[in-house]
Amino acid sequence: MVPEEITAILQVFLFPGFSFLFSLAFFVEWLDRKLVAKFQNRYGPLHVGPKGILQPFADFIKLLSKEDITPAMADRVPFIAMPLLMLTLAMTPLFCIPINGCSALVSFEGDLIVVMFIMTLIALLLFAGAWVSTNRFSTVGGIRAGLQMFGYEIPLNIVMIGPAIGAGSLSISEIIKWQSQGRWFIITQPLGFAILTICLLAHLQVVPFDIPEAETEIVSGWLVEFSGKKLALIRLARNFKLILAASLMTSLYMGGTSGLWQPNPLTYFIKLVVCVFILSNLRALFARFRIDQFLAGVWRYLTPLALLQISIVEVLAW
Amino acid sequence: MAVTGPVTRQAKSRLLRIYEQMPMPKYVIAIGSCAISGAPFNGSYSIYEGVDKVIPVDVYVGGCPPRPEAIINGMLRLIKKIGSAQ
Amino acid sequence: MKASNLIESQLKDEAREITVPRERRMFIRIAKENLRKSMKKLIGLEGLTHLSTITGVDVGSQVELIYHIVYEDILVSLKVQVSKEKPILPTIVDLIPGALLYEREIHDLFGVRFKGNPDLSRLILPDTWPDGVFPLRKEWTPERISEKIEDNHENY
């Protein structure tokens, strides 16, 4: 085993790899729940571990121990496969995000396109999972998820291309290197950053746009039939989606790991926390939109604004 | 599963259905004297005297309505019971 | 007391007997036949008429229905009696659409059928309730009811 391979394996499994991402997932969920609780004037998780930090981990274990029901009507194989697929798909793009130093584990020209493709795949998978679990709620939830996806996909992808044009390359690591001279895209393309946040909220199905899982209307939308281990994996996948969203915001618009001094994971971590703060702040401020209001809003405002942003970037090549 | 209020004849079938839909392990806590014994509505033609006539109950919380502290106490007992059963 | 004189003048030919226990209350007993006529008159009065509810009372061989109507600030109660054997009354849903649920409730608990009511399906009692058992009638004592119910749907 040649030292490089060992370090590569170590990197994949240990530091910016699985174990780090797992603990980051639980930490991010805890942070999100604590922040939203603070906004809503209540405590949030308290008892498990210091300040409740182990609460998400405890929930995960509890869900694993719960009985795992597969509804008789649902077709078994896709129903069981769906949570696993969702977890893997949610995790893979994280390897393209540079966490340790300036280049990610997997960085090649065009990995931004791969990330975008995988994010669309997740949304599609969600629709398939809902359709497979043959429950009236989940079918309606799935249709709403599908509709919502049509809404936010286009502005999301356009706005993610913005920084790539600005930095002249399609690889996230290059974009970060370009931004490391202090020219963060959030300053040059503030509109792009705003649209990216809104679309990521819709991607994460978080309150203003949690239409597919509206508790008061359709119990919990497409999630309703999953229980036990499957639900645990889906919730974990959701945490990874949150990390993905936050790290996209940091690396594309706020210079990822590059900061005032030598690029290191600490700056990335701080910016990640800032982005999670922004996301949960928005989450606590709004009521839920109806699906037709959401679509109307997106097609009337978000998409033209995104096109405007791209044209500005194209013309001025900031 | 937390059950409050009297179990009426009409609602019994739904209570049973939900009880069966719950994934194992199942625990039931009956909150309020209506749930325990039908309290002031005893003798009415349309209620069952207490939830335990319909489904097995683990913890009873008395009071009409029970105070918040009484409910929290009931929950803690339930957690202790779950712990010991594990 | 302008409003109460107005009502008295309107309904004096149908009314068998008018009692005024206290101000802003009025009980008027009318025959079954001119229930709709007096109801039309009451609604005809300008100003705000609003049917609060219909109460059923079991008075020995008859079932007495009391229509509580609020006009201006007076609560008028029209009392109509109908025999238990042939409990049929004309409906007032076309005059006051709000009466639909009250008539269904009275039908459930007293067994009074309202001719012309579009839908008299079960409102309050469970679907498995045996027909013919009207809980609020005096002859159905709680014991008789529970014993009738037990043998009716033990399969539940």
Added chain:
Amino acid sequence: MKTIKIPFGPQHPALEEPINFIFEVEEERVVNVKPRLGYIHRGIEKLAENRTYHQNVYLIERICGICSFAHTTCYTQAVEELLGIDIPERAKFIRTITAEMERVQNHYLWLGLTAKETGFETLFMYAWRDRETILEVLEMISGKRVNYGMNTIGGVRRDILETMTEQIEDKLSHLEDRAQYYKKICTKEQTILKRTVGVGILRPRDALSLCAVGPTLRASGIPRDVRADDPYAAYDEVPFKVVTYKRCDVASRILVRIDEILESINIIRYALENMPKGPIQVKVPQRVPKGEAVSQVEAPRGENIHYLKSDGSDKPVRLKVRAPTLANLPPLCKMLIDVNIADIPVVIAGIDPCIACAERVMLVDTKTKKRRIWSGDKLWRYSCEWYRKK
């Protein structure tokens, strides 16, 4: 109307009837609605016939957890009218004060739940936190948070002492500026307006013909309020304004209820200042003379009617109770016509149903005649069960 969190225990609104709506739907639009009640029918009227008048006070109090004081006031007034006694002035004032406090508590609870229906968690948490302050006041006066047990035939069982007044005073002022704050939010916050303006329209003509009551009626511009039309307790001595709004939709129902909170707080303040001294209860015989009485009360949700018939014994011959929610059901069905499916919970919450709105919504698709049963929201089932954990 409750959530699955543990602290919302039974003192959460003990709702009257979980209801089953049958909607006929064309794609997203609701075409026809048919309500089905009975999930919580406890046969109270039959029970009341074999209990003495004093035992009935406890039974009537448990009809609905939130407007329990309105029910007992209505019942005791009917009995007092039959007995022909007049309760002491001070008792009347205490009844008015407690009734208004119950209204404030109910409206805060309703504000939180409507926010929950539109998905606005934060406002839900805030409204319910403020509701705790009024619950503390009620607990200080009556010893219990919800079914206070204050009312008895012939007066009130507990007195509001001088020492309590300034505590009540500063809690009221806190509640008042919270209500102002919520009013500002509910008129400016875009997301709430988007979900409530123009939703669940009830025109004044329909409201009248379908006999709507309470805030639902007043939100369609009709100033009908039992406290003004048929004053009971001390309402004839206390000046107050009947709140109405013209816009006939859920947004105007929100504003009507918030204004009523402010109005109630003024009533409480006025009543506390000039409450006469004197006894709070009058001795009452066991037997009630023969006769019948109808009494009306403005419960937080609308007009409450009790009909009482007695035959001289110590048990009533007939006691009829009509809660405001039953009167608001036909208008609700009218409002639900051609409403978007996603708005159904918001419109139902609009009339503040004293029903678990555990509506088992059955969607009958008119085209395909396919009947899809949607257990609208298993979490909200009142009489059956709450999920212990989401």
